Amino acid sequence: MTATSPPSVSAAVEGIVDEAILRRIFLTANLALHRVYIADGKSNLLQRLPGYNHAARWQPWIVLIDLDQDAECAPAASQTWLPEIVPNLCLRSAVRAVEAWLFADPASLAQFLRVPIAQIPPQPESVGDPKLAMVNLARRSRRPAIVEDMTPRPHSGRSVGPAYASRLIEYANQFWQPQIAKDNSDSLHRVYRCLGKLVQTSG
Numbered sequence: 001m002t003a004t005s006p007p008s009v010s011a012a013v014e015g016i017v018d019e020a021i022l023r024r025i026f027l028t029a030n031l032a033l034h035r036v037y038i039a040d041g042k043s044n045l046l047q048r049l050p051g052y053n054h055a056a057r058w059q060p061w062i063v064l065i066d067l068d069q070d071a072e073c074a075p076a077a078s079q080t081w082l083p084e085i086v087p088n089l090c091l092r093s094a095v096r097a098v099e100a101w102l103f104a105d106p107a108s109l110a111q112f113l114r115v116p117i118a119q120i121p122p123q124p125e126s127v128g129d130p131k132l133a134m135v136n137l138a139r140r141s142r143r144p145a146i147v148e149d150m151t152p153r154p155h156s157g158r159s160v161g162p163a164y165a166s167r168l169i170e171y172a173n174q175f176w177q178p179q180i181a182k183d184n185s186d187s188l189h190r191v192y193r194c195l196g197k198l199v200q201t202s203g
Contacts, residue, residue: 008034056089067093090194095187099130104181114142
């Protein structure tokens, strides 16, 4: 393996928004993403963790999962989810959800949502429910389409709007700057650091 040909990394995530975010991270880190397995939910991802851990004996893997309220901190959650992690597996939690990583680039998000930058949470990892915080930001958008797409319909019983995921994917693909966000989010910074170790271990 040469320095100009980094190892190809496989990945597993909860859903399609997480996939878009992870692909953006890999793009900015100049790393090759082999394949992303979308588990369609956190419970499914947790059930498959032992299998991903086993697969990482032969190829580098990264698994991205929301911390939510499962533990006070990411290391404690990882210890519960997968007590023995092989060196080639990077198990990383977004504190407390991937929306917090999007908050961590406040200028880009404020421009995309058309809200004042002062309304973006200044400490994204201290937000208890980042998804709810994102929806509430969208409610205040000066773009009617953002309000329509990202906020739930009255009496729908849903927590997000009909195109919430699509809008976040658009933002992640076209506007989000993870190089900036990692300086404002310790859990995102740890993703970059872990990926660097994967390259060194597998190179």
